Amino acid sequence: MFKSLLAASVAAVALGAFTPLSAQTAQDPSATPDARADALIARMTRADKLQIVFGYLGTDDESRNGYHRPPLALDGSAGFVPGNPRLGIPPQWQTDAGLGVATQGVARVKRLRTSLPAGIATVSTWDPALARKGGAMIGDEAKRSGFNVMLAGGVNLLREPRNGRGFEYGGEDPLLAGVMVGEQIAGIQSNGVVATIKHYALNDQETERDKSSNAIIDHGALRTSDLLAFQFGIEHGAPGSAMCSYNYVDGLRACENPMLLTQVLRHDWNWPGYVMSDWGATHSTVAAANGGLDQESGFPFDVKPFFGAPLAAAVQSGTVPEARLTEMARRIVRSMLRHGVFDTETSDRSDTIDYAAHAEVTRVDAEAGAVLLQNRNGLLPLAASVKSIAIIGGHADKGVLAGGGSSLVYPRGGNAVPGLKPDTWPGPVVYHPSSPMAAIRRLAPNADVRFADGSDPAAAAALARSSDVAIVFGTQWAGESFDVALTLDGKQDALIDTVAAAQPKTVVVLETGGPVLTPWASRVGAVLEAWYPGTAGGEAIANLVFGKVNPSGHLPATFPASLDQLPHTEAPHGGDVHYSEGAAVGYKWYDAKGFKPAFPFGHGLSYTSFRFSRLKASPSADGLTASVTVTNTGRRAGAAVPQVYLSAPSGVQWEAPRRLGGWAKVMLAPGETRTVTIPIDPRLLATWDEPGHRWNVAAGAYGVTVGASAGDLGERTSVSLPARTIAVGWRPASALRP
Numbered sequence: 001m002f003k004s005l006l007a008a009s010v011a012a013v014a015l016g017a018f019t020p021l022s023a024q025t026a027q028d029p030s031a032t033p034d035a036r037a038d039a040l041i042a043r044m045t046r047a048d049k050l051q052i053v054f055g056y057l058g059t060d061d062e063s064r065n066g067y068h069r070p071p072l073a074l075d076g077s078a079g080f081v082p083g084n085p086r087l088g089i090p091p092q093w094q095t096d097a098g099l100g101v102a103t104q105g106v107a108r109v110k111r112l113r114t115s116l117p118a119g120i121a122t123v124s125t126w127d128p129a130l131a132r133k134g135g136a137m138i139g140d141e142a143k144r145s146g147f148n149v150m151l152a153g154g155v156n157l158l159r160e161p162r163n164g165r166g167f168e169y170g171g172e173d174p175l176l177a178g179v180m181v182g183e184q185i186a187g188i189q190s191n192g193v194v195a196t197i198k199h200y201a202l203n204d205q206e207t208e209r210d211k212s213s214n215a216i217i218d219h220g221a222l223r224t225s226d227l228l229a230f231q232f233g234i235e236h237g238a239p240g241s242a243m244c245s246y247n248y249v250d251g252l253r254a255c256e257n258p259m260l261l262t263q264v265l266r267h268d269w270n271w272p273g274y275v276m277s278d279w280g281a282t283h284s285t286v287a288a289a290n291g292g293l294d295q296e297s298g299f300p301f302d303v304k305p306f307f308g309a310p311l312a313a314a315v316q317s318g319t320v321p322e323a324r325l326t327e328m329a330r331r332i333v334r335s336m337l338r339h340g341v342f343d344t345e346t347s348d349r350s351d352t353i354d355y356a357a358h359a360e361v362t363r364v365d366a367e368a369g370a371v372l373l374q375n376r377n378g379l380l381p382l383a384a385s386v387k388s389i390a391i392i393g394g395h396a397d398k399g400v401l402a403g404g405g406s407s408l409v410y411p412r413g414g415n416a417v418p419g420l421k422p423d424t425w426p427g428p429v430v431y432h433p434s435s436p437m438a439a440i441r442r443l444a445p446n447a448d449v450r451f452a453d454g455s456d457p458a459a460a461a462a463l464a465r466s467s468d469v470a471i472v473f474g475t476q477w478a479g480e481s482f483d484v485a486l487t488l489d490g491k492q493d494a495l496i497d498t499v500a501a502a503q504p505k506t507v508v509v510l511e512t513g514g515p516v517l518t519p520w521a522s523r524v525g526a527v528l529e530a531w532y533p534g535t536a537g538g539e540a541i542a543n544l545v546f547g548k549v550n551p552s553g554h555l556p557a558t559f560p561a562s563l564d565q566l567p568h569t570e571a572p573h574g575g576d577v578h579y580s581e582g583a584a585v586g587y588k589w590y591d592a593k594g595f596k597p598a599f600p601f602g603h604g605l606s607y608t609s610f611r612f613s614r615l616k617a618s619p620s621a622d623g624l625t626a627s628v629t630v631t632n633t634g635r636r637a638g639a640a641v642p643q644v645y646l647s648a649p650s651g652v653q654w655e656a657p658r659r660l661g662g663w664a665k666v667m668l669a670p671g672e673t674r675t676v677t678i679p680i681d682p683r684l685l686a687t688w689d690e691p692g693h694r695w696n697v698a699a700g701a702y703g704v705t706v707g708a709s710a711g712d713l714g715e716r717t718s719v720s721l722p723a724r725t726i727a728v729g730w731r732p733a734s735a736l737r738p
């Protein structure tokens with residue numbers, strides 16, 4: 001069966017290469033995507049429709065029955081859907097993912113491309129414009145590499161900080177994650193490339209993700225947490241597609257879950273895009289198609305084809321209505337039309353990629369996303385005149401760590417630290433060849449800069465003792481298909497303690513995929529969380545350490561003081577996973593429980609200081625508007641991130657004492673003052689009314705507080721609002737046209 005499916009698609013694509021269309025409504029770029037899609041659909045046969053809803057793995061895989069990709073698929077790519085030369089429908093060439101153009105499997109040739117910093121780093125910038133710029137950059141590389149569908153961006157909430165893929169996502173707050181990932185999506189799609197918001201929904205950890213993991217959560221809590229992140233992401237990015245996830249939700253597979261795929265996405269949000277399955281996440285024909293799945297992906301990742309011939313039989317017998325197949329196909333072509341795929345040349349022109357310009361984009365992102373967690377006695381920035389520096393551990397002499405799995409972007413210049421285990425999936429462990437030590441040497445040309453790899457703590461301590469300052473690089477490798485412990489890998493905690501005991505001026509630079517425990521924090525001077533900083537990460541770290549760039553990143557996730565502060569002290573092991581914390585994800589949980597974390601959500605220091613004053617809030621047509629005056633009270637230029645937190649009127653129960661309502665990122669010269677206005681979405685003032693299927697804003701006085709973090713709150717005011725309901729399909733005027 002699989003062979004004949006493949007043969008059919010090969011025959012279809014062999015008829016001719018794709019050329020952009022002209023003439024007729026279907027081919028007229030000035031016609032609306034809906035009109036063009038209707039015109040095309042009218043000409044599609046059932047076979048045409050069946051073909052476009054079925055996707056292949058884009059790369060050969062001997063381990064899957066000797067699978068060979070369709071001839072037009074790009075070697076090492078995630079996926080391929082044949083085009084339709086008769087109708088002028090281009091193939092869909094699909095590539096991972098959110099950090100740049102990745103290479104899958106045992107490709108003969110790896111695509112060597114620019115890697116953004118981890119998604120969690122981009123979100124730490126709290127700068128939507130930067131997220132969009134990064135998206136535009138990787139979308140450009142995708143287009144020039146011959147792709148027109150990018151399997152990005154990931155917006156799963158960091159409900160479980162041990163999620164091995166937390167580094168790909170947007171942290172723990174639905175607004176922050178949704179806005180930042182949505183902006184990245186908009187950037188990608190500015191290239192005529194469809195982006196794919198994922199993994200829908202509640203794929204909030206990797207353990208047993210494609211086996212027994214069954215997410216169970218109260219539906220009101222779901223609306224105000226994970227779904228809200230997707231909703232904001234869709235409104236900000238208008239992704240052409242969404243990827244349903246591996247896990248079960250409420251006992252039903254996410255890719256055949258009518259509540260998620262049909263009720264929420266289509267009916268409630270009126271989203272016109274198409275749902276593709278994650279690779280291997282389709283498990284049925286009728287339930288999936290009727291539940292709302294539009295495209296089966298990555299065959300033969302699924303044990304057998306569920307669309308293709310079985311779907312043809314189901315349509316023939318009427319168990320899947322013909323109209324449903326038509327809708328599936330229409331959604332796909334409509335998204336391709338809406339996002340310019342028909343009107344954009346898709347071919348491999350990777351020799352035209354401007355890697356130098358793209359390195360700048362990723363470096364600026366890494367600099368703005370690194371978070372200065374601690375800086376005792378102004379240890380940082382280091383003066384260029386420092387005489388000697390001990391650099392310890394983390395392969396900092398060679399490069400910066402990347403996360404593992406399908407999002408991995410292979411670096412130009414090769415893996416700086418080859419041979420680390422695991423070297424097969426979810427590895428290889430890759431270090432981008434951007435050495436922090438080399439960059440530090442360039443910024444302190446007269447300093448004696450020496451390296452100890454950290455394998456011998458006594459030797460590292462001796463080097464630290466004999467130097468003016470020590471910089472220890474602490475790493476945690478995270479990746480797809482596994483969850484992580486909330487610690488640095490191996491014995492690095494002990495190494496940091498040993499070095500700190502020898503050298504009071506110890507700086508710790510973290511390269512982790514998410515929060516980790518920092519038991520040594522009180523014994524070191526400074527801590528800089530650089531996440532996985534991407535292609536130019538070494539330069540970015542050095543620029544921050546020497547103050548060429550003033551840190552301005554803020555945490556999108558809470559760093560716990562201990563494991564017993566987490567909602568699940570032990571990470572869930574699959575099976576029924578009861579997310580009993582509901583919508584109290586991350587900082588909301590800490591607030592609700594009165595826990596004091598090691599470093600709170602929103603936290604991030606600067607080499608200058610800021611004052612927030614004159615907080616005001618008033619009702620607006622949509623919700624609320626807050627304004628705050630921000631002053632740079634220090635002696636360096638820097639960017640502040642005033643955060644507005646909301647609290648419920650008395651008598652109204654929210655999941656937690658406070659929700660993030662909005663923020664601004666404000667660049668200020670020394671002594672400069674500016675007043676910023678921060679609009680607040682009314683759904684952040686509401687509770688979800690499950691029986692009424694709408695949002696309710698209760699009458700009462702809402703608290704509005706400005707903070708430098710969720711743990712450092714300043715002025716507070718309140719605004720009285722009348723009772724109001726908000727329809728489930730309400731969208732703010734600023735939402736992108738889908």
Ligand code: BGC
Pocket residue numbers: 078096097104151198278279406
């Ligand atoms: C991942 C997706 C990815 C897909 C294609 C899956 O393993 O979960 O994020 O897009 O593979 O590579």
